Amino acid sequence: MTMNANWRTFTLLALLGMHLILFFPGFFAPYDFAQQHRDFPFARPTRIHFVDATGKLHLRPFVHPLVPSDEASDSYAEDLRQTCSLRLFVSGAPYQVLGLWTMKLHLVGVDPPAQLFLFGTDSFGRDELSRMLYGGRISLIAGMLAAVAALGVGTLLGLLSGFYGGGLDAGVMRVAELFLALPWLYLLFAVRAILPLNIKTTDAFLLLVAVVGLVGWARPARLVRGIVLSAKEKNFVLAAKAMGATDTHLLRRHILPETYGVLLTTAALLVPQFILAEVTLSFLGLGVGEPIPSWGNLLAELQQYSVLTSYWWMYLPAVALVLLFLLYHSASSALQQKTTEVRT
Numbered sequence: 001m002t003m004n005a006n007w008r009t010f011t012l013l014a015l016l017g018m019h020l021i022l023f024f025p026g027f028f029a030p031y032d033f034a035q036q037h038r039d040f041p042f043a044r045p046t047r048i049h050f051v052d053a054t055g056k057l058h059l060r061p062f063v064h065p066l067v068p069s070d071e072a073s074d075s076y077a078e079d080l081r082q083t084c085s086l087r088l089f090v091s092g093a094p095y096q097v098l099g100l101w102t103m104k105l106h107l108v109g110v111d112p113p114a115q116l117f118l119f120g121t122d123s124f125g126r127d128e129l130s131r132m133l134y135g136g137r138i139s140l141i142a143g144m145l146a147a148v149a150a151l152g153v154g155t156l157l158g159l160l161s162g163f164y165g166g167g168l169d170a171g172v173m174r175v176a177e178l179f180l181a182l183p184w185l186y187l188l189f190a191v192r193a194i195l196p197l198n199i200k201t202t203d204a205f206l207l208l209v210a211v212v213g214l215v216g217w218a219r220p221a222r223l224v225r226g227i228v229l230s231a232k233e234k235n236f237v238l239a240a241k242a243m244g245a246t247d248t249h250l251l252r253r254h255i256l257p258e259t260y261g262v263l264l265t266t267a268a269l270l271v272p273q274f275i276l277a278e279v280t281l282s283f284l285g286l287g288v289g290e291p292i293p294s295w296g297n298l299l300a301e302l303q304q305y306s307v308l309t310s311y312w313w314m315y316l317p318a319v320a321l322v323l324l325f326l327l328y329h330s331a332s333s334a335l336q337q338k339t340t341e342v343r344t
Contacts, residue, residue, distance in 0.1 A: 008334035015327040022140050025133035026095025028107050030116045033134040034291050035093060037115060037125035040066060042311050043076055045120045053080040061086045065114040084114035120313035122301060132317050135293035139282075140324075142209050142294075143275035147267050149213025150274070151220050155263065158224025159251055163232060172221065179218035187215055188277060189286070208287050212277045220266050224259050231258040261335075268332035272325045279321065295321055 021028050037043075048061050062085045064078035090109030094102050110116040119129035161172040179187075188211060231237060237254050245254075275295075281287035282296025290297060298317040302308050 007330075008337070011327060011330040011334055015331050018324060018327060019140065022133060022136040024097065025130070025137050026097065026103065027105060029095075029127070029130035029133045030092065030106060030109060030118070031127045031130045032093040032095065033126070033131045033293050035126065035130075037121060037127075039068070040076065040115065040117070040121055040125045041123050042307075043115075043117050043121040043125070045313055046115070046117045047078070048086070049083075052083050058083070058085075063110055063114050063116065082114070084111040086110050086116070119316050120311070122298075122314070123307075128298075128313060128316065131293040131298060132295070132320060135295050135298050135317065136320060136324075138205070138288055138292065138294040139275050139278050139296065139321075140271075142205065142212070142278040142288075143271045143273075145209045146213035146216065146274035146277070147270040149210065150216035150270060151263055151267060153214065153217040154220025155224050155256075155259065157217065158221040158259075159228055159256065161221065162225035162228030163247070163251060163255065169225070173225070176218035176221050179215065180222075184215060184277070185280065188212065188281065205288055208278060208281060212274050216270060216274065220263070220270070223262055223266060227259050227262060228255055231255045265332055265335045268328055268335055272328040275321070275324070 025033075043066060046063050046066075048063060050058055050061055052058065052062075062083040064080055065082050065084060066076040067079050069075040069077045087109055088107065090106055091104045092106040092109055094104050097103055108116070117127055117129070119127070119132060122128055122131070157172050157176075161169045232250075232255060237250060240250060240254055278287055278294065279296035279299070282289075282294045283300050285297075285300070287296055288294040295317045298314075301314055307314055
């Protein structure tokens with residue numbers, strides 16, 4: 001039991017830490033997501049050194065500046081004559097914090113004239129780590145907002161369907177079965193196809209969230225309906241009803257709290273699904289577009305065969321995506337186990 005509790009704590013802390021990094025990318029990213037270094041397209045991840053070319057040990061890590069190599073246009077060599085130290089809490093490109101105030105403080109930076117490309121660069125010389133962090137925020141917020149929309153609609157319809165039953169229940173469940181039977185990816189394509197393509201990035205993001213969220217309401221609705229059918233027959237609910245409690249009071253004070261554990265577990269399952277939906281649409285050019293990064297349009301560069309076969313660091317957004325999914329899966333399992341322990 002102790003090991004399981006420790007694992008649950010570690011999983012939730014790791015997930016919280018990843019969310020913290022992605023929600024505040026400006027501080028953790030070395031550069032602005034749109035900043036281009038045209039002299040260094042497809043530069044490999046920067047090597048961190050502690051020993052220079054003369055064999056001298058440095059206590060502070062450093063990098064060598066990159067210089068173009070004669071081997072290929074996207075090949076670079078290190079200028080071993082110069083050492084540029086890495087520094088923490090440096091001033092850099094300005095960024096917005098929660099849209100309220102502007103800051104220039106970054107977690108890590110490097111002395112000029114070197115550049116710090118910890119995850120390499122893309123075809124425009126943009127720092128891939130910075131774009132991954134900013135893009136992760138877009139994908140994560142899209143997934144979370146879509147999950148909130150799906151859970152909100154699903155909870156409302158599930159409550160009403162399970163509590164009142166009859167024709168309302170039958171109608172809602174038939175529509176839910178239709179949504180569950182349809183392949184969600186093709187349904188997203190169909191809904192997105194009727195929307196205008198040439199729209200602003202902000203509008204595209206909001207439309208994407210609305211489409212993904214409204215498509216995913218059916219499963220939460222069925223889960224909530226099942227809980228409501230059981231909860232409304234419990235003695236304390238029947239007693240409150242016999243004492244004259246209104247339907248609104250019964251739903252809000254007695255039945256809805258019964259669904260919280262299941263809704264939290266469902267949210268941990270839905271968020272990665274909806275992140276994947278956003279990534280898929282952006283990968284295909286139907287979601288968030290350039291220059292705003294998302295994990296979907298970052299991976300879209302892999303559609304080029306030369307990128308797919310030559311630049312391994314362009315796969316790193318997929319690695320981050322898989323890591324986030326694994327953390328969410330572990331968190332949902334931990335929440336489900338915790339809910340089971342509370343009920344028993």
